[in-house]
Amino acid sequence: MFDEIEFDKIKRLPKYVFAAVGELKMQQRHAGADVIDLSMGNPDGPTPPHIIEKLIESARKPKVYGYSVSRGIFKLRLAAADWYQRKYGVYLDPETEVVASMGSKEGYAHLVQAITNLGDTAIVPDPCYPIHSQAFILAGGNVVKFPIKFGSDFALDEDTFVEDVKKCLRENSPRPKYLIVNFPNNPTTTTVTPEFYKRIVALAKEERFYILSDIAYAELSFDGYKTPSIMSVEGAKDVAIESYTLSKSYNMAGWRVGFIVGNQKLVGALAKIKSWLDYGMFTPIQVAATVALNGDQKCVEEIRQNYERRRDVLIKAFANAGWQIDSPKATMFVWARIPEQFRHLGSLEFAKQLLINAQVAVSPGVGFGPAGDEWVRIAMIENENRIRQAAKNIKKYFREKGIAVSADEMK
Ligand SMILES: Cc1ncc(COP(=O)(O)O)c(C=O)c1O
Structure with a gap:
């Protein structure tokens, strides 16, 4: 209806690249797969209790509504x-x-x-x-x-x-x-x-x-x-x-x-x-x-340390799986160059393959712009055990594809 009424502005927005990975992730989950989700920059930890307490205290006051x-x-x-x-x-x-x-x-x-x-x-x-x-x-x-x-x-x-x-x-x-x-x-x-x-x-x-x-x-x-x-x-x-x-x-x-x-x-x-x-x-x-x-900024330091620990685990475990990734100095992400053997696929297809074959969800670099297409972004939003499990799944998938893993692979 009303075909002559066009929404030019919204048309200028490209389709959300991450939606493709999101949909595939849901399909995998519905099919019973235990997907390790390292795709979104959505912190998994709880807000520090003193902040929640203040919200509750304030919400009880009559004049705040x-x-x-x-x-x-x-x-x-x-x-x-x-x-x-x-x-x-x-x-x-x-x-x-x-x-x-x-x-x-x-x-x-x-x-x-x-x-x-x-x-x-x-x-x-x-x-x-x-x-x-x-x-x-x-x-x-x-x-x-x-x-x-x-x-x-x-x-x-x-x-x-x-x-x-x-x-x-x-x-x-x-x-x-x-x-x-x-x-x-x-x-x-x-x-x-x-x-x-x-x-x-x-x-x-x-x-x-x-x-x-x-x-x-x-x-x-x-x-x-x-x-x-x-x-x-x-x-x-x-x-x-x-x-x-x-x-x-x-x-x-x-x-x-x-x-x-x-x-x-x-x-x-x-x-x-x-x-x-x-x-x-x-x-x-x-x-x-x-x-x-x-307030006390100890909670910020704890959150920071948590990401630092996850980063260390991730870099080591992924290297062990055959994926050498440079270690970031900041953020809650790892920006990982796609292993050479897969690079020709482009980041969207590689992210899909990783999801289907290793049950690990990451964000395709191209979603952030054309310069990102040889990369994927891995968000450190699951705990250390889950990160290790992700590395194990990837190692198995890489092996099936004939990719050499590091010398200490048996660890
Ligand atoms: C660089 C950058 N800026 C801003 C934001 C948005 O943060 P906020 O939750 O404050 O809107 C994000 C969220 O991922 C981000 O990565």
Whole structure:
């Protein structure tokens, strides 16, 4: 009916690549397979008890059931500013430089909606967390990409990155107005040095573009690596915003709490569009989130250590299965190059084969962009025993395919 009424905007969104793996996963489960699900970035652990207690306590108060504040209650914005002060020594004005959001995804997508003029261009390095590029497409803008280059330690090749950004600025018309940076990166786990942010802030000032930085995985770093923030660069607020989320550091993905800080013009644009679109998160959620940020951070360290342990188990067990994977320095993911014998399949087909033949679900790299097609993303969202079981299943499958396993295969 009404064939003449087309939804052009939604048509610009590609089909969700991960849906194919998701459907296959469900089919396998319905057929009785014990699928080890390492596909989504959905933390499996519980929220720390003191945060849940605060939610309950707050939800019992009679005055919390009405509409809340769309930009976030003052105490939550203050807690976000204090988090930056403690972690990065950065001062933020909770009134004008902080907005709380329903997870950082909502904040980012609405910010992009608010600031994108029709035909505006953003530079989004490839591969990326899908909404980083699709938010611009949905908002009527365009995206230019270049492949992220990194070493075997997943450290960003910062010189090449800066050159690639310059090239994008030179070669695109209209000239890009925005650069998206996300380090530690989803999906590649790539990390950067504080020096990197100094360079891109200087470049943004010189070339007149804004930077949108996402540090969702700031706390999930390993081997002593400390995640830097663009906000630590003097004058960053002139050209940059940064988003952070409680989803990963506090196992609060379902709660939908995050915040966006920095440049007043951009933060103001987000606050304005949110004032039209929503009435804010349920107040007890905001109160509990405030307690999460202000309270004892031991729980964050425990969550971090848990991922570090899983990473160590995964890298060792998969190597033992014949799959040599470089060890990430951060995030809750492992970015694994597809073994050479399977690489010709492409990441989607390889992920399907792994699911059918080893009952292990991973995310195909191509779902994050064309540069990801020789890779899969493995999320460390099952416990160590299950990760070991996944490696055993893979080892069996690889053996059937005639792939050599490592010398200590009998362990
Ligand atoms: C890089 C990155 N940014 C943001 C998010 C979204 O987090 P939130 O739950 O805060 O919306 C994710 C979730 O996977 C992510 O990987």
